[in-house]
Amino acid sequence: MNGYLSASTIKIAMACYALTCLVLLTNVLWLLPVVGLLSCFWSYMAVTGKWSLPSRKILRFVTIVAAILVLYLGRDLPKFELFTCIILLGYGLKFAELKLRRDIEALSMSGILLAALSLVISSQIIDAVFALIIIVMHLLLLLSLDSKLQKLRFSTAIKPALVVIPLSITLFLLLPRLAPLWKMPSANQAQTGLSDEVQVGDISELIRSDRLAFRASFEAPQNSSQAWYWRAMVMDRFDGQRWFRSQATQLKSNPPRGAQGESYQEYSLILESNSQAWLPSLKYSQSTDVGIFYRADDNWEFESPPMNRQQKSMRWLGSSGNSDISESNLTELIDLPPQYRVELESFIQGFRAYSSASQQMSALKQWFLSQEFGYTLQPPAYSGLQGFLDFSFNQQQGFCVHYAQSLVVFARALGIPSRMVTGYLGGEWDDNGKQITIRDFDAHAWVEYWDGEHWQQVDPTAWISPQRVALNYSNNPDTAQQWQQTAGTWNRIWYSQSLNQLRQGLDQIDYWWASWVLNFDSQRQFDFYNRLRTLLGNSSLIVATASVLALGILISVLLWMQPWHWRPAPKTTRELRRQLKRVKAKGLIRKKSESLQDFSARVAKQQPNEYAQLKQAIHKYEMYRYSAQSTIDNYKDS
Incomplete structure (x- = not known):
């Protein structure tokens, strides 16, 4: 047109x-x-x-x-x-x-x-x-x-x-996975997610977001009822208003070493694109994947922020990892703004009677339990020293960051080296207990303190609201109503129990897509071929590869040409073709724009002896092709 x-x-x-x-x-x-x-x-x-x-x-x-x-x-x-x-x-x-x-x-x-x-x-x-x-x-x-x-x-x-789908799948598996010629530029705008700085109230903003943070998949079923803490960053500096990471925590360090004969568990992470470089993992995890390194604060980090989906293979050592810290770092981990020490001096006197850090932390736990603390997603605004005092001794209503901050400040006032850890708690397990999905609203903060030999993990939120550790916001009786008021209509519907099977099914499909399509890089292709070579041997692998390639090409050609739809030409058509070929051998060639009638007229003038048979063939073809009685088919004519 x-x-x-x-x-x-x-x-x-x-x-x-x-x-x-x-x-x-x-x-x-x-x-x-x-x-x-x-x-x-x-x-x-x-x-x-x-x-x-x-x-x-x-x-x-x-x-x-x-x-x-x-x-x-x-x-x-x-x-x-x-x-x-x-x-x-x-x-x-x-x-x-x-x-x-x-x-x-x-x-x-x-x-x-x-x-x-x-x-x-x-x-x-x-x-x-x-x-x-x-x-x-x-x-x-x-x-x-x-x-x-x-x-x-x-x-x-x-x-x-x-x-072309069969051929595309074949080439996807067989062609070498080359490194990309270019990479996505780093984003320069803030994204929803954990930040490398924390002010009281920051994590509460994440409960409004259901953005997928990452998924983890284990080889064996896990105990989904236990608390799963996914570490991201350690906040060891406090200026009275905000918590942030020191340079010492971001230095590269040797990955943890497992004890001789200690068992471990393999797991795989599918991480969403993020402007931050931290990599959430279980404490004391190993990895041999490229592009990541282990930090001095016992966390993993990307060499550069992942601007697309990444898959990383990890090995969890459980509690058997090594711990080490210098005396200078221990001194920094009891640092507090002077005004905080002044305000807390009288309060902490009662805890100095205990001789060890573990005993003092146990006493602090008993104090928290003796107060009227409550867990809420909509706390008052607590800012600076006065906000800290209001939360700790007056209003006593908050969520994970408030409790983590209070416990770290109390511990440091007692001279116990301690730090705040941010990451994620829990997630949504599939029915088999092998895969867990973690979203922004699973963000959490807890505490680690040094007992003289090891880092000990403490979650003061679990003291006040054990249900928060076992259940997410939507199912926790303490927060379900608040979460519904905050989350929005779509989230309330989508994360309801009635859609649980559908949601998990879609999550499983998306995990498969990320694992086997988006992250099928050269290393995973190499592993794939190694497994095949182990099963088939070198010579058989070459034959199998060639066969798969040939099969992919053959299937695509067959789908394109569709020979099962082919039908033999009618007898009248075959006879016309034969007569045209015979006339062509005599030197008369039909032009592309020439009708059959015009061509037969030209044959009558130039080759009269060939005209009769050609005319009869044209007549039968036109009767079959255009006549109202064209129901005569090839097999009847024959």
């Missing part, structure tokens, strides 16, 4: 644009969908004859102004997302000049490019499904140029994509 476009084609194009914007909505500027939808509306009004398309001068002016606004409003966006915004702007403004076939072709290529870019920004399996739908919709748009809308089917556009 070389003329103007039809209204049906514009409708499909508008549906393509709406779906593309929906997928990219959270990663692009609000201005872009507005400009694009106005452009779509203008294009539709023009094709229906009510308006006319804008002139090139007006379109250029609008494009320049819109581009300047995008660059200004997106100045703080990561460079890759800004690039995506520019492509989306051009994609939307293209509607204002849709007139010819080539305009639709350019629009379709832009939409398919944006589908690919959406997978770079977010690679979850639901995003891959939406990207596939966007691509199929744009193929459908291209097909609408040559077919009427009512004759188009979704399957028409998806068949070419399905044909």
Whole structure:
């Protein structure tokens, strides 16, 4: 079609644009969908004859102004997302000049490019499904140029994509996994999640977010009823307002060593993209994976923040890891702002009678239990020294960070080296007890103190609200009502018990996608081949690899050609072909644009002896092909 476009084609194009914007909505500027939808509306009004398309001068002016606004409003966006915004702007403004076939072709290529870019920004399996739908919709748009809308089917556009799936899977497994030529640039805006600084109240903000933080998978079933503490960072510095990490805790250190003959457990982490470099893990975990290192505070960290999903293999040593700390660090871990020591001097006198750190911590536990402390997700604002005193001795209503801060301050006032640990508590286990899903609202803080030989973990929240340790916010009787008021309607529905099986099933699919597709790198491909080589041997592995490749190619070719739909040509058609071939041998060749009747007339003039048989063959073919009595089939003729 070389003329103007039809209204049906514009409708499909508008549906393509709406779906593309929906997928990219959270990663692009609000201005872009507005400009694009106005452009779509203008294009539709023009094709229906009510308006006319804008002139090139007006379109250029609008494009320049819109581009300047995008660059200004997106100045703080990561460079890759800004690039995506520019492509989306051009994609939307293209509607204002849709007139010819080539305009639709350019629009379709832009939409398919944006589908690919959406997978770079977010690679979850639901995003891959939406990207596939966007691509199929744009193929459908291209097909609408040559077919009427009512004759188009979704399957028409998806068949070419399905044909290459066997070959794509084969090449995915067999081709070497090369390192990427480029990496996503680091994000420069804050993301929801744990921060490397903590002020009282920070973690409470995370209970409003159900963003997936990471998933862990164990080889053997685990005890899902026990408390699972996933360490992320250690906060060992306190300035009276905030807790933060010292340089000493971030230094590289040797990974923990397990005791001779001690058992361990293998587990695997699938971590979501994050602007922070910390890697949550169980205390005293080992790993031989590249791109991570062990810190002096007994935590793991990435060499650079993971801007896409990462899979890491870990080995948990349980409580058998090594602990070591220098005298200078111990001195720093009892540091407090002077005004805190002054205010607490009289309070801590009663605890000095105990001789060891363990006895003093036990006495502090008894004091907490003797008070009227309560666990709440909506505490008053406690700020600075006065806020600390109000929480500890007056209002006594708070959540994990309040209790962790109070215990560390009390311990340091007594001269016990102690620190706050932030990470995650618990998560949602699958029915088999092998996989756990941890989200932002599982964020938690607890305490570690030095007893003279080892770091001991203490969770004061568990003293006040044991249910918080055993259950998440939505199921904890102490916080369920508060969580419902804070979480929002969708979260209350999605995390209800009635949807538990559906949620776990989708989590399992997403874990499989991240583990076997997104993180199938060169190392995992090498491990995959090693396992095959162990089973088959070297020579058999080569034969099996070649066979799988040949099978993938064969299946794709068969799906494309579909020989099971082939039918032998009717006898009349075969006879006509034979006569045309015979005449061609005499030097008469039918032209591409020449009808059978015109060709037979030319044969009658130039080769009269060949005319009779050719005419009879043409007559029988036309009777079979075009006559109202064309029910005669090949087998009946024969």
